[in-house]
Amino acid sequence: xxxxxxxxxxxxxxxxxxxxxxxxxxxxxxxxxxxxxxxxxxxxxxxxxxxxxxxxxxxxxxxxxxxxxxxxxxxxxxxxxxxxxxxxxxxxxxxxxxxxxxxxxxxxxx
Amino acid sequence: xxxxxxxxxxxxxxxxxxxxxxxxxxxxxxxxxxxxxxxxxxxxxxxxxxxxxxxxxxxxxxxxxxxxxxxxxxxxxxxxxxxxxxxxxxxxxxxxxxxxxxxxxxxxxxxxxxxx
Numbered sequence: 001x002x003x004x005x006x007x008x009x010x011x012x013x014x015x016x017x018x019x020x021x022x023x024x025x026x027x028x029x030x031x032x033x034x035x036x037x038x039x040x041x042x043x044x045x046x047x048x049x050x051x052x053x054x055x056x057x058x059x060x061x062x063x064x065x066x067x068x069x070x071x072x073x074x075x076x077x078x079x080x081x082x083x084x085x086x087x088x089x090x091x092x093x094x095x096x097x098x099x100x101x102x103x104x105x106x107x108x109x110x
Numbered sequence: 111x112x113x114x115x116x117x118x119x120x121x122x123x124x125x126x127x128x129x130x131x132x133x134x135x136x137x138x139x140x141x142x143x144x145x146x147x148x149x150x151x152x153x154x155x156x157x158x159x160x161x162x163x164x165x166x167x168x169x170x171x172x173x174x175x176x177x178x179x180x181x182x183x184x185x186x187x188x189x190x191x192x193x194x195x196x197x198x199x200x201x202x203x204x205x206x207x208x209x210x211x212x213x214x215x216x217x218x219x220x221x222x223x224x225x226x
Contacts, residue, residue, distance in 0.1 A: 031213045041198050043153070043217035086152055090213050096141060096166060096204075098215055100152035 002027045002091050006101035013077050013108050021072040021104045023087030031090030032063050033098065034072050038083045046072070046085075077108045113137075114218035116201050122224045125191060131221045133184040133201030141165075142184040143202040143215065144176060153200055159184060160206060191225045198222050 003026040013019055023032075034046040047054050047061040049070065054061055058077075063070040074081055084105050088098040114135045123129050133142065141160050145153040158166035159178040173195075175187040184201055201218040 033214065035217075041147075041200075041220045041222065043200065043220075045214075045216060048214040088152075088215075095206075095213060096143070096158045096160070097155060098213070100154075103152055 002029070002089060002099050004087060004089055004099050004101035006087055006104050008104060009102065010105045011107070013106065015077060015079060015108055015110050017077050018073070018075045019077060021085055023070040023101055025068050025089050028092050029065070029089040030092050031098070032070055033088045034061055035086045035088065036083050037086060043086070079108050079110055082106055082108045114201055114203055114216055116218035116221050118221060119219070120222050122226065123188065123191065124226050128187070128189045130188065131186040131199055133218055134182055135203040136182060137203060137216065138205070139203035140181055140206040141204045142178060144184065144186050145200040145202065147198040147200060193225050196223055196225045
C-alpha cells in the first residue's frame, strides 16, 4: 500500500520563527490533507490540497503531485501552534481511505 | 455548521461493560467514519459508512459494533473490551454524491476511552 513519510519527526521552535514540514508519499493520490492535532486530541483541518498552493493566514501549503510531496509552511510561529501536524493522503483506488503519516511533533517555546 | 460532535468526551469502562460512543454531523455529509488512535500514533481507520450502509470494515474485532441509524448519526457499540482497546476514538465525515466521493474528511473532538 501507499507509504507516507513526514519530516522532521520532532521540531522545537522559538516563538516567531518560521518552519517547513514535509510529507512524501509513494504513489499517486486523489486527496491530500494537512491536520493539526491539538493537545486535547482534536484534529483540525488545515488544508485540503491534492495539488497546487494555498494560504491561510500564517500557514501555507504546496503539493507537487507529480513529484509526490507536500510542504506545510508555518510563519511567525506562536505557542498555540504546538501540537502534532499530520499529513494524510487518499489513494486513487479508494474513495474513502486516508493514509496518515506518523506526524511532526511541534513545540513552540515562548 | 462545519462541526462534528462526539459524546462522551471521556469514558471509563470495565471489561464486562457495554457502552456506546455517539457521533453527529449536520453538514449533509453522506460518508461517516470511525478511527482509533493510540498514544503517539496516527489515527487508524476502523469503519466507513456510505449512505447509511457499511462500506469498509478494516478487520475490526466483533467487540466493536458500528451502527448508522440515519445520515447524521453514527454509533459505536462496545462490549467485552480489553485494556489494549484504550485509545482516542475519532469520528469523521465527508461529502459524497453517488459515484463521486470528495473525501475531504472533517473530524470530531474524539472520545478518550479507558478500559480497566
